[in-house]
Amino acid sequence: MKTVFPLSIAAAMALALTPAAAQKTASQGIDEYRAMLADGNPAELFEAKGEDLWKKARGPKNASLEKCDLGKGPGVVKGAFVELPRFFADTQRVQDLESRLVSCMETLQGFNSAEISKTPFGRGEMANVTAMATWISAESKGLKFNLSQTHTQEKTFYEVGKRLFFQRGGSHDFSCASCHGEEGKRIRLQDLPVLTKNPGDGLGFAAWPAYRVSNGQMWSMQLRLNDCYRQQRFPYPGFGSDATIALSTYLGVNAKGAASIAPAIKR
């Protein structure tokens, strides 16, 4: 018996050690899954749709958006995404990509911007705004975020965004910072980026718009923020509201130097 004992212990130890050594952490597993999906990211379908919509003459004025100024001059798309939100002189306010698209749709094509802003995500013209935002973000893929902070309004929006980020409220007494304020936080198996600083290339602000595999939807930054507030049990922020743009400005300025991978793919 004495000779058998150490042997069985060794065998048991070998059994216990081998799977442990080969086992991946949950987040490594998810990364692998994402890498597999990234090859056929359905966001490409939305990109194609968005490009068509941008170039097509539509709306009551039957015009295309090719004269829309996204901040780098009329019609310039490449590189515009990584410099938004920014101050626009014609509208006299700081705008993010989606709110800018909606004001272009009003001034150039004659759409009613208030009506579009009220449309739920994924429906009607709102779905078109998301598709165009997807294409425009794709045109800046790999470029580094570099938001302007020269105009007073841009500085104000950054400061307001910072306060909103740390503002606790709702039935759970949550703030954005509750989940995105320190390292090592996650929701279920999703690692959460720290958004008070540059979280790195393709993380946080640099990863949206993104295609969500679990519900087959294309999510823009506005919808991402809207859903963050839903998870915090806050009231929904209005589409293109100053609050969402201030938060975007805060996240975008913090992400300075991070390369954009948008449109990304999410679980």
Place this chain on the structure above:
Amino acid sequence: MADPMRIRAQAAGGKATVRVLMSHEMESGQRKDAAGKTVPAWFIQEVTANLNGKQVLAAEWGPAVSKNPFMQFTIKGAKAGDKVAVTWKDNKGDTRTDEATVS
């Protein structure tokens, strides 16, 4: 009219890898809408692929395939310049064909 597919085909080592992204709802028929009524099934049933007009793949799909499906396959003997056409047909009879050139 259904949205276009994205087809990429790349030749390497005597065969071509074809990647196809289709735009389709792929409704399983198992879901209910907000009013509690069943959302009718609507999915791709037949997929075929042709190389220069000759069929190289035929597949029967069902409601278990995901929304906006992605399909990848290899064609032996395909070389740069060849034309790959992919066709799908759904259970409502709607169909779409797109073509790409092997690069």
